[in-house]
Amino acid sequence: MAADSQCTRCGTCCRNGGPALHQLDRETVVNGFIGPHQMITIRKGEPVINPITGALAYYETDFIKIRGRDASWTCLFWQDDEGCGIYSNRPQECSLLFCRNPGPVTEIMGRNFLTVRDLIPPDEKILTYLERLEHECGYPEVFNLIQKLNTSDDHNNISAQLTHLLQKDISIRSDFYDTYSTISNWELFILGRPLFKVLAPMGYRIHQGENGPSFSKDSDSDLNISHSDPE
Template sequence: MNPESGSPQTGCLRCGSCCEQGGPALHTEDLALLESGSLHPEQLVTVRRGELALPPLGTRPEPVQAEFLKIQGRDGSWCCCFFDRKNSGCTVYDHRPLACRVLECWEPGPLLEIAGRDLLDRFACIAADDPLLTLVRFHESQCPCPDLSCLSDLLQDPASREARLHALSRQVQLDLMLRDRAVREHGLSVALELFYFGRPLFQLLRPLGILARESGQGIVLHYEGP
């Protein structure tokens, strides 16, 4: 419904709401945008399996079932980095991803048809001879993202909480160590780190009320509740 006229909405009002809520997930069709140089890896973030993410047109975060790439946010938010607030427009409109092309907030059918299907992940974009590929695969095998929804429920049990936090602390430490190695050995920027490794595990744990602190023994996690 058009809020100004009260008539049924049939076109984009350029309100920017969809862009403010977050950049789109990429689909295999969008690989062509990377191959042509219309999109670059440093503009993307890997959302790993187990993370909590807002589904298309959803209102509550849900566990991600399969890894995908997403346009990075900005200013500490998920607002699409290509959204031009001043002009309520898209700075890459002519080369926008598939999800943006089919999105019609007044008629969600086309977007829902592609949601969760044929998603593009980082391994489809990393060249076989990329010197970081081995480290990325090792990181994924040793530091997988836990199912954060399930973890949140498990932390409600005080009897097992400390043991779980201890195990998570070791995983957070290794996650940061491998990222630091990538920076030292390959000069990886923060933006490219988000593409190759996704967000650091300690950041993913924060919304669950798990905070990381430095200690003489390394990273220690504390549970302060959601």
């Protein structure tokens, strides 16, 4: 068999980002090979870089992926000296992924995602914090307003609405921390990334001014989700 027809476990794919999890990965999580503190929810409508294609993607559903490490998207389980730390229990995407033949993994991308609601019973109070984020400051509303911010003359009003949404996101997370201080490292698994962290690489920020906080876009920023500082 030619050398370039086999995965050499060089780790390039693992450094580009941990895998999204699919329904077939549920048992791996339930059996404890991947813990809540090692996963992150990407929420419906949240912009994210597809690590296989490098393209910006938005999905119509939540999904879970493996967290990054060292302020990057490098998979948490990648060890520079030893390779994958959960190789015999690696997720489905990792089993299918071969950089010289991405066909099999692209077949499953965007399908049968595993979500936090597949892992936590629906009546658990902890899910109410995710529901609050979705209803009170969801991505569809945020990006609808950002689109208006870029095209409307009513800048101050739209900026105020966006500021309110970002503050709401922070407030809900603060409530989560107050209630679940002993498992605060589940925040990214239950709630995903804070809005301000997702929007900052795109140049959108809250500024503290004399008249209170306001929302703005850096003048030299284009739509750009950096691979860096994901969490």
